[in-house]
Amino acid sequence: MSKTNQKVKEPIISIKEMNKYYGDFHALTNIDLEVNIGERIVICGPSGSGKSTLIRCLNRLEAHQSGSVIVNGVELHQHMKDIDKVRSEVGMVFQHFNLFPHMTVLENCTAGPMWVNKVPPVEAHEIAMKYLERVNIPEQADKYPAQLSGGQQQRVAIARSLCMNPKVMLFDEPTSALDPEMVAEVLDTMTDLAQSGMTMIVVTHEMGFAKQVADRVIFMDEGKIIEANEPIAFFENPQSERTKKFLSQVLVH
Amino acid sequence: MIKDTVTEDLLLRKPTFIAFLFATVLVCFLIFDPSQSLIGHLLEPALGDPDTSGLYGRFVTSFMLAVLMVLNLLAISLIPNFRLQVICVWIELLILFLSFFYSFDLSFEFIRSKIWFMVTQGIFTTLYVSAISIVIASFIAIIGAVAKMSSNGFAYAIASFYTSFFRGLPLLMQVYLIYLGFPQIGYVIDAVPAGIIALSLCYGAYMTEIFRAGIMSIDAGQWEGSRALGFKFSLIMRKIILPQSIPLIIPPTGNQFIAMLKDSSLVSVIGVWELMFLARTLGNKTFNHMEMLITAAMLYWMMTMVLELIQSRIERKYQKRQSR
Ligand SMILES: Nc1ncnc2c1ncn2[C@@H]1O[C@H](COP(=O)(O)OP(=O)(O)OP(=O)(O)O)[C@@H](O)[C@H]1O
Ligand SMILES: [Mg+2]
Numbered sequence: 256m257s258k259t260n261q262k263v264k265e266p267i268i269s270i271k272e273m274n275k276y277y278g279d280f281h282a283l284t285n286i287d288l289e290v291n292i293g294e295r296i297v298i299c300g301p302s303g304s305g306k307s308t309l310i311r312c313l314n315r316l317e318a319h320q321s322g323s324v325i326v327n328g329v330e331l332h333q334h335m336k337d338i339d340k341v342r343s344e345v346g347m348v349f350q351h352f353n354l355f356p357h358m359t360v361l362e363n364c365t366a367g368p369m370w371v372n373k374v375p376p377v378e379a380h381e382i383a384m385k386y387l388e389r390v391n392i393p394e395q396a397d398k399y400p401a402q403l404s405g406g407q408q409q410r411v412a413i414a415r416s417l418c419m420n421p422k423v424m425l426f427d428e429p430t431s432a433l434d435p436e437m438v439a440e441v442l443d444t445m446t447d448l449a450q451s452g453m454t455m456i457v458v459t460h461e462m463g464f465a466k467q468v469a470d471r472v473i474f475m476d477e478g479k480i481i482e483a484n485e486p487i488a489f490f491e492n493p494q495s496e497r498t499k500k501f502l503s504q505v506l507v508h
Numbered sequence: 509m510i511k512d513t514v515t516e517d518l519l520l521r522k523p524t525f526i527a528f529l530f531a532t533v534l535v536c537f538l539i540f541d542p543s544q545s546l547i548g549h550l551l552e553p554a555l556g557d558p559d560t561s562g563l564y565g566r567f568v569t570s571f572m573l574a575v576l577m578v579l580n581l582l583a584i585s586l587i588p589n590f591r592l593q594v595i596c597v598w599i600e601l602l603i604l605f606l607s608f609f610y611s612f613d614l615s616f617e618f619i620r621s622k623i624w625f626m627v628t629q630g631i632f633t634t635l636y637v638s639a640i641s642i643v644i645a646s647f648i649a650i651i652g653a654v655a656k657m658s659s660n661g662f663a664y665a666i667a668s669f670y671t672s673f674f675r676g677l678p679l680l681m682q683v684y685l686i687y688l689g690f691p692q693i694g695y696v697i698d699a700v701p702a703g704i705i706a707l708s709l710c711y712g713a714y715m716t717e718i719f720r721a722g723i724m725s726i727d728a729g730q731w732e733g734s735r736a737l738g739f740k741f742s743l744i745m746r747k748i749i750l751p752q753s754i755p756l757i758i759p760p761t762g763n764q765f766i767a768m769l770k771d772s773s774l775v776s777v778i779g780v781w782e783l784m785f786l787a788r789t790l791g792n793k794t795f796n797h798m799e800m801l802i803t804a805a806m807l808y809w810m811m812t813m814v815l816e817l818i819q820s821r822i823e824r825k826y827q828k829r830q831s832r
Pocket of ligand 1: 277280282300301302303304305306307308309
């Protein structure tokens, strides 16, 4: 598995001194993180440590209160005009898929290109079929999401994001809502995607995936980045006590 | 509602229940002395003049009626087809109702002479006033619902003031206020537009709440999923949220439309020639009030039934789409 090919050192995401509060609750504390083009990052940590909050700040589904978040050269803030443009270039895959239930799989995939990027229908259809083939479910194109299994739905969600031709893909626990036998098919799709050179930030508890795919593994606890390292070093030689404790818990089962 | 796959025994198969039913019906009939009724007259050859047959006649007629009724129920319960059963019960209830009206000794001649005018003028006006109003009300409701959920202080204040005011005043008063109030500020308004404005504003206020509830019931994940793709607010609303809330909005909106159909009778007070207005004026000259009122009642009911049918059609269409 080659993941060492020369990466261009150019940050697509740059977070500096970022703080996030929910009311009085300090959800993220002094986050500093740079993600380069082509880099694959896995974020792990105990429940409630702020993993979801962090990646939701990257396309401003959540607002941060101080510090800066720069995505693809654009700083995110409350009064920005072009948030939709930034969002259209940042794909996001959710734990619960968030497919549009009243639209077919194909319509789910053509909606973004047609409505946001103003791609003509025929071309949008081609794009959609291309990515549905890529995630191995072109034959489900005319079904409705409710007719698919969880794993298939999640792959549609990945295809839907890819149709926007994003520069980065964010994944928030994409396999946590799936039955065990469906986890593999989604992880395979994501591994494929990683090999194609996509920049990815993945929140997951799948440590096997992290070892295999990640360039960097980040451990979070209580709203802080505790440790960030290359996977081999991260798993074999964790620095902090909290990381060790967490790893002993997740690697047992 | 999901039906259980195991059903309990039909009550009408239990002898004790049948006996109880029979006794109850018999007592009811005994209290309401049916000897003067149609059945009483049919039994005249056997019992003699109902006026003189006394307690005995009263008991026999009641008994006969109770037997007929229980037999009828048993017969209906034997129909295996659900639809057929429903139709039978409907028809029987309808016949009972009509015979109730029949007993008023109405002049059908008079009804026949007026009904065409009531349909062409009255129903037509009632329908188009209601239809225009419900469309305008729906538009108001979408805007009102969005405004009520907005974080803009002005929008929220105006929308909540609007819903509070128009839900708080009796519709009749709103009709008067608009019809008589506008001329005060130098703007004379015809009866029909005044009626439409009043109905639209009043129902728009109620429907604002229906739409708001419909929109709020859509999972937050739908907003996040669409935002993450770069959709703008109006696009999310039009293409993602509203289409999903429509199945939830249709039943209460149908309800509102039916209510409006009848509430539109209130605009008759300002002289709109809708159904209720005609029913009152046409009967006045010759004192055929009852005829016209009952005719109007039947016409309202028929319009409602048509609407119910349309509503159930639309609902079924959306159910199919959802459950695929
Ligand atoms: N909308 C919110 N309002 C208030 N507090 C919130 C909100 N969302 C999250 N939090 C709090 O912020 C903290 C971080 O939440 P977050 O969802 O980011 O955790 P997580 O690491 O993703 O956990 P999990 O693994 O369970 O998904 C938690 O303590 C949570 O209770
Ligand atoms: Mg989470």
